[in-house]
Structure formats: C-alpha cells, structure tokens
Amino acid sequence: MQKGNLKEILEKKLNKKEKAVFIKSFDSLGNLAVIEVPEELEKKEKLIGETIIKLNKNIKTVCKISGPHKGKYRLQPLKIIAGEKNFTAEYKESGCRFIFDVRKVFFSPRLSNERIRISKLIKKGETVGCFFAGAGPFPIVFSKNTEIKKAFAVELNPQAVKYLKKNIEANKCGNKVEVFRADVNKIAGTKLKNSCDRIVMPMPHGGETFLHVTLKALKKGGVIHFYQVLEKETAFETAIKRAEKECEKQKRKFTLLEKRKVRPFSAAKIQVVIDFRAD
Numbered sequence: 001m002q003k004g005n006l007k008e009i010l011e012k013k014l015n016k017k018e019k020a021v022f023i024k025s026f027d028s029l030g031n032l033a034v035i036e037v038p039e040e041l042e043k044k045e046k047l048i049g050e051t052i053i054k055l056n057k058n059i060k061t062v063c064k065i066s067g068p069h070k071g072k073y074r075l076q077p078l079k080i081i082a083g084e085k086n087f088t089a090e091y092k093e094s095g096c097r098f099i100f101d102v103r104k105v106f107f108s109p110r111l112s113n114e115r116i117r118i119s120k121l122i123k124k125g126e127t128v129g130c131f132f133a134g135a136g137p138f139p140i141v142f143s144k145n146t147e148i149k150k151a152f153a154v155e156l157n158p159q160a161v162k163y164l165k166k167n168i169e170a171n172k173c174g175n176k177v178e179v180f181r182a183d184v185n186k187i188a189g190t191k192l193k194n195s196c197d198r199i200v201m202p203m204p205h206g207g208e209t210f211l212h213v214t215l216k217a218l219k220k221g222g223v224i225h226f227y228q229v230l231e232k233e234t235a236f237e238t239a240i241k242r243a244e245k246e247c248e249k250q251k252r253k254f255t256l257l258e259k260r261k262v263r264p265f266s267a268a269k270i271q272v273v274i275d276f277r278a279d
C-alpha cells in the first residue's frame with residue numbers, strides 16, 4: 001500500500017478541505033482495492049482510484065464503500081470508481097489463496113494477524129470450530145499453518161459457502177475442513193455438540209447472542225476466541241462480562257487467557273478479542 005505516495009502525488013490537485021479529509025487507508029484484496037471516500041472528496045474519487053491503480057501493479061479495480069455492512073450476511077454495498085468492471089477478488093494470505101465476490105460475501109483482510117496469532121496457539125490434533133466462516137479465511141489458514149485434526153466451517157450465506165468450497169478446493173484442504181451450510185444457532189448444540197477443542201467467533205456485531213450455543217459445541221476445557229466491537233472505554237470489561245455470564249449460566253468455569261485490541265472501528269468504538277477457557 002502506497003497511500004503516503006498517493007497523497008503526495010495528488011497534493012497539487014487537492015484543495016485545503018480535500019487534503020484535510022484525505023483517505024487514511026484502504027483494504028487491498030489482491031486485484032481489488034476497497035476504499036472509503038469522504039463526501040468532500042467525491043468529486044476526486046475517479047482520480048484517486050486511477051492513481052491507486054497506477055501506484056500498485058496488482059490492483060486492477062478500485063471500489064468505494066457506498067454504505068455500511070448490512071443484514072445477517074454482513075454484506076457491504078460497493079461501487080466501482082476506477083479500473084476493470086469486476087467484483088471478484090483474488091487474494092493471498094499466509095500461503096493460502098482466496099476467491100470471492102466482494103458484494104456477495106463478507107471478507108476482512110484486517111483479521112489476517114489474528115489468524116496467524118491463533119494458528120500459533122492451536123495444538124496438534126485439535127478440532128477447531130470456525131463459526132461465521134464466510135469464504136473460509138480462518139479454517140483454510142488454520143488447515144495450512146497448523147496440525148489440526150479438523151476445522152468445522154459453519155456459514156449461513158449460500159454465496160459465501162459457494163466460495164468457501166471453491167477455496168477449500170483451490171488450497172487442497174478438503175481432508176481438513178468440513179463445511180456446514182447452517183445456522184450456528186441450530187447446529188452448535190446438536191450436530192456439533194461437545195465436539196470442539198477451540199472455537200473462533202469472528203462475529204463482532206451481535207456475536208454475544210451466539211455465546212450460549214457456542215459453549216455447547218465446546219468440550220470441557222476448550223478455548224473460545226470471542227470478537228466484539230464495543231465502546232472504547234469499557235470494551236474489555238463488557239466482553240469479559242458477557243462471556244463470564246454465559247459460562248456461569250451453564251455452570252462452566254471461566255478463565256480469561258488473553259485480551260487484545262484488534263483494530264480501531266470508529267471514533268468511539270474499537271474491535272477487541274478475548275480468549276477464554278471454559279472448564
């Protein structure tokens with residue numbers, strides 16, 4: 001990402017107001033870049049998009065975010081502002097390849113460090129529940145970078161499941177990743193009951209409502225990685241309280257193993273993760 005250069009290169013073409021709100025970062029998804037364009041910069045968006053393409057040889061298309069993530073599949077409205085008319089991303093991370101339509105599937109490259117962090121915690125022979133799996137970044141990175149026995153990838157969005165299956169095939173990890181096109185609420189306490197040594201819950205908005213069923217899929221002594229977007233000041237306190245309360249209800253002993261800031265979310269909110277064991 002060469003955003004420093006981007007501002008410098010466009011310096012002469014921006015007025016004072018535009019410079020003040022200039023884009024702070026963008027997500028690079030291989031051949032596609034996704035950027036947030038402040039209202040004040042809309043007249044220059046095509047120029048910004050074309051300059052990003054000029055500066056980054058892999059990027060062929062620049063999309064702007066035209067609304068917040070919506071609905072149960074957490075999809076984001078996007079509009080192409082420069083380059084090829086294509087919404088299919090081909091993205092590489094930690095030795096794995098992913099393909100997905102950015103309009104039809106939620107995919108966050110910003111959790112790549114988390115996938116590596118958790119990979120280092122996974123022990124040989126573990127069964128790992130990858131709930132809210134999307135197009136598969138968690139289960140596929142785990143299957144390639146750890147000695148798991150199995151990853152259970154649970155996802156509701158049929159389009160995401162279509163790409164999840166393609167990505168499993170492309171990364172040749174079908175023997176390690178089992179796909180469930182299902183609602184976590186319906187499957188965690190039934191088919192997957194007491195089956196996982198570890199469960200990842202990358203559902204930062206509303207994930208707390210799934211804690212009770214997720215605990216049912218977790219073996220005694222298993223670990224949960226619980227993501228939340230919360231008010232900055234009280235983020236850890238709230239996340240810990242929510243997890244502790246669910247453990248208490250199910251008469252399981254809660255032990256906090258780790259708490260980490262994942263990324264800033266807005267002026268008032270932050271994304272955090274807590275790792276906890278439930279005995």
Ligand SMILES: C[S@@+](CC[C@H](N)C(=O)[O-])C[C@H]1O[C@@H](n2cnc3c(N)ncnc32)[C@H](O)[C@@H]1O
Pocket residue numbers: 072073074105106107108111131132133134135136137138154155156157160182183184185202203204
């Ligand atoms: C925030 S996204 C995370 C996607 C992916 N793990 C990633 O990090 O890029 C949450 C995902 O959960 C899926 N989802 C929402 N409700 C679900 C449910 N009840 N059961 C299973 N998956 C669900 C959505 O379709 C979406 O793909």
